[in-house]
Amino acid sequence: MAKTPKSSSKASGGETHQTAGNLDTAVLTTNHGVPISDNQNSLKSGSRGPTLLEDFVLREKIFHLDHERIPERIVHARGSGAHGIFEATDDISDLSRAAVFTKGEKTEVFVRFSTVAGGAGSVDTPRDVRGFAVKFYTREGNWDLVGNNIPVFFIQDALKFPDLVHAVKMEADRGYPQAGSAHDTFWDWASLMPETTHMLMWAMSDRTLPRSFRMMEGFGVHTFKLVNAKGEAHFVKFHWKPRLGLQSTIWDEALKLQAADNDYQRRDLFEAIDAGDFPQWDLGIQIFDEAFANAQPYDVLDATKLIPEEDVPVRLIGTLTLNRNVDNFFAETEQVAFLPSNIPPGIDFSNDPLLQGRLFSYLDTQNSRLGTTNFHQIPVNAPRCPFGNFQRDGKMQTMVPKGRANYEPNSLAAHGEEGGPRENQDTGFATVNAATSPDESGDKLRIRSETFADHYSQARLFYRSQTASEQAHIASSFVFELSKVEQLDQVPDRMVANLRNVDDDLARRVADGLGIDLPKKAPAARAPIDMPPSDALSIHKNMQATLEGRKVGVLIADGSDAGELAAVVAAVKKAKGKAVIVAPKVGGAKLSDGKQQKADGQLAGSPSQIFDAVAIILSKEGCAMLVNEAAAVEFVMNAYGHLKAIGASATAQPLLDKAGVVPDAGITGIDGAFVKAAALRFYDREPSLRILA
Numbered sequence: 001m002a003k004t005p006k007s008s009s010k011a012s013g014g015e016t017h018q019t020a021g022n023l024d025t026a027v028l029t030t031n032h033g034v035p036i037s038d039n040q041n042s043l044k045s046g047s048r049g050p051t052l053l054e055d056f057v058l059r060e061k062i063f064h065l066d067h068e069r070i071p072e073r074i075v076h077a078r079g080s081g082a083h084g085i086f087e088a089t090d091d092i093s094d095l096s097r098a099a100v101f102t103k104g105e106k107t108e109v110f111v112r113f114s115t116v117a118g119g120a121g122s123v124d125t126p127r128d129v130r131g132f133a134v135k136f137y138t139r140e141g142n143w144d145l146v147g148n149n150i151p152v153f154f155i156q157d158a159l160k161f162p163d164l165v166h167a168v169k170m171e172a173d174r175g176y177p178q179a180g181s182a183h184d185t186f187w188d189w190a191s192l193m194p195e196t197t198h199m200l201m202w203a204m205s206d207r208t209l210p211r212s213f214r215m216m217e218g219f220g221v222h223t224f225k226l227v228n229a230k231g232e233a234h235f236v237k238f239h240w241k242p243r244l245g246l247q248s249t250i251w252d253e254a255l256k257l258q259a260a261d262n263d264y265q266r267r268d269l270f271e272a273i274d275a276g277d278f279p280q281w282d283l284g285i286q287i288f289d290e291a292f293a294n295a296q297p298y299d300v301l302d303a304t305k306l307i308p309e310e311d312v313p314v315r316l317i318g319t320l321t322l323n324r325n326v327d328n329f330f331a332e333t334e335q336v337a338f339l340p341s342n343i344p345p346g347i348d349f350s351n352d353p354l355l356q357g358r359l360f361s362y363l364d365t366q367n368s369r370l371g372t373t374n375f376h377q378i379p380v381n382a383p384r385c386p387f388g389n390f391q392r393d394g395k396m397q398t399m400v401p402k403g404r405a406n407y408e409p410n411s412l413a414a415h416g417e418e419g420g421p422r423e424n425q426d427t428g429f430a431t432v433n434a435a436t437s438p439d440e441s442g443d444k445l446r447i448r449s450e451t452f453a454d455h456y457s458q459a460r461l462f463y464r465s466q467t468a469s470e471q472a473h474i475a476s477s478f479v480f481e482l483s484k485v486e487q488l489d490q491v492p493d494r495m496v497a498n499l500r501n502v503d504d505d506l507a508r509r510v511a512d513g514l515g516i517d518l519p520k521k522a523p524a525a526r527a528p529i530d531m532p533p534s535d536a537l538s539i540h541k542n543m544q545a546t547l548e549g550r551k552v553g554v555l556i557a558d559g560s561d562a563g564e565l566a567a568v569v570a571a572v573k574k575a576k577g578k579a580v581i582v583a584p585k586v587g588g589a590k591l592s593d594g595k596q597q598k599a600d601g602q603l604a605g606s607p608s609q610i611f612d613a614v615a616i617i618l619s620k621e622g623c624a625m626l627v628n629e630a631a632a633v634e635f636v637m638n639a640y641g642h643l644k645a646i647g648a649s650a651t652a653q654p655l656l657d658k659a660g661v662v663p664d665a666g667i668t669g670i671d672g673a674f675v676k677a678a679a680l681r682f683y684d685r686e687p688s689l690r691i692l693a
């Protein structure tokens with residue numbers, strides 16, 4: 001455990017000076033505490049004369065506003081955060097000495113989910129990787145597990161990261177597109193970089209269209225190490241498994257969500273926590289040793305590779321619960337600074353060259369973003385355990401160390417002064433001393449290990465582990481994205497040539513969808529092998545038939561049956577879902593029993609893409625009115641097109657007919673069958689609705 005400073009002669013952590021902003025005074029003051037008499041009018045020379053430079057109240061207020069924004073993150077700029085607790089539920093002291101893993105230990109956490117490519121003000125639902133960054137405030141210092149919702153990455157070496165970022169972000173000359181990879185420069189670069197192929201498979205799958213942050217997995221991506229009290233190390237991969245199961249939207253739904261609600265996922269997270277429906281994930285570990293690592297056809301230090309769960313099962317060792325929304329978005333979600341280099345004793349890095357580069361980048365970027373090396377003093381970043389050392393000064397220093405002890409070693413204690421904290425070889429972080437690289441020569445080489453050369457086997461593994469519907473989505477996304485390559489004719493050809501190494505059927509579907517000839521297979525640095533399919537890689541095979549955490553939109557109008565409405569609302573609630581009543585007017589509708597039912601949302605502003613299933617409760621007259629309302633027809637048509645359950649009163653049939661609904665297992669009456677169906681998606685419906693690649 002980190003040594004606790006004994007006296008006040010040095011900076012001490014956890015006591016970062018915090019004020020509640022201007023809320024701790026009844027009187028409005030300036031930032032320097034001067035009471036303000038008038039917050040409506042600037043100081044003028046006469047009632048209609050010029051404003052005076054002397055007006056320090058005006059100048060301070062405008063000056064502060066002018067500087068309210070800070071540079072946004074170069075990647076992962078748009079994010080949503082929340083506080084929570086991690087509880088260790090299994091004893092792994094044989095593997096790690098980290099206090100955070102002591103069975104029963106509860107550790108405060110802050111989590112930030114994000115998209116990658118878009119700016120801070122971009123939408124929540126583009127096709128994009130999601131960041132899943134967790135800061136554990138452990139009693140031995142902060143541990144930041146800065147992962148994604150995908151277990152592999154685009155590149156193998158950190159030296160390529162700036163190229164990836166430049167290629168995917170908006171194009172340098174035109175400043176678009178925002179938050180999307182479907183453009184020339186991304187595919188130009190990706191098609192020239194075969195090591196991206198595995199990640200591209202994930203990116204083109206529905207993994208990049210999560211229904212909610214609460215319904216996606218998280219991964220530490222790299223191989224790390226766990227180190228026990230004896231100093232013995234094991235390799236580890238970290239996984240987050242969502243308690244609500246995996247669920248994604250489909251592409252058309254994601255596009256329409258962008259139109260319906262820019263903040264769809266931020267709102268979803270905030271509202272769930274606000275309502276006490278605390279999202280939970282289990283932390284899982286895959287543990288393996290050097291012998292296992294050496295026996296695999298891939299290198300465990302290569303971040304473009306995963307370890308199939310069938311080969312090394314995921315052992316659940318703790319639970320993360322998000323139970324508190326931030327009080328202030330800027331102070332917490334914007335200023336939180338994650339550092340993969342934040343690691344407590346008992347966990348260690350591997351030699352993964354991508355991870356090694358990250359250890360530099362994040363520390364550096366926080367200085368540029370937050371403007372000071374003292375960003376660790378910002379409350380959301382400060383350790384919750386005591387911390388102290390001899391680092392001093394710098395911009396925005398908020399700690400006030402006393403005395404002369406600002407160097408080590410010192411003999412001030414002999415003089416009766418406080419000498420300050422000292423290193424401790426027993427409790428301090430000690431890098432595990434074990435070679436992990438197959439090449440242990442120690443020669444300085446600017447080189448990629450031969451063991452990183454296979455770029456296609458795991459891409460093939462991923463594709464072949466998907467359901468037919470998921471494969472069709474992947475092929476269609478490649479077609480869509482490559483169709484958006486407008487000026488570089490060579491790119492689609494080159495990409496499909498790479499895909500021929502993954503799966504010829506996939507390559508053919510993409511070539512067909514693009515209307516190009518199947519190109520010759522690209523030469524592979526190493527010939528791909530077939531690996532046994534892994535069910536863990538499919539979303540559809542890991543969904544849960546549940547309404548928990550989901551929303552059902554219930555469309556009503558004047559004359560809707562009060563009994564049917566009450567039954568649906570009660571049944572959805574019993575299934576732990578949320579019924580949201582939608583009506584043409586937000587004031588609601590007069591039901592069959594003559595009572596006025598208030599609506600939660602107005603029809604035009606509450607389209608069905610924001611729901612997981614819909615119930616259409618309409619009288620004959622109500623239906624006759626709504627068949628002429630495009631928003632109502634689209635409500636049904638999109639629910640059907642997005643493969644959702646539709647429960648409808650018999651008298652609502654004309655609206656279903658107008659929306660082109662053809663009966664299937666997902667189309668029910670307003671009865672028990674509806675709530676069961678509402679917990680599912682009907683992927684079998686899709687081939688009859690759209691031409692997939």
Ligand code: HDD
Nearest residue numbers: 073075076112131132147148153158161221357361362365
């Ligand atoms: Fe990164 C942010 C995840 C590779 C450099 N990254 C960032 C965030 C996440 C990840 C979730 C947002 C953290 C937050 O919410 O504030 N990054 C990853 C994963 C990677 C990865 C899972 C590969 C396994 N990143 C990576 C590399 C580099 C960076 C190789 C540079 C060498 N990442 C950054 C950064 C960011 C960042 C530029 C931008 C904002 C920040 O750090 O705090 O330093």
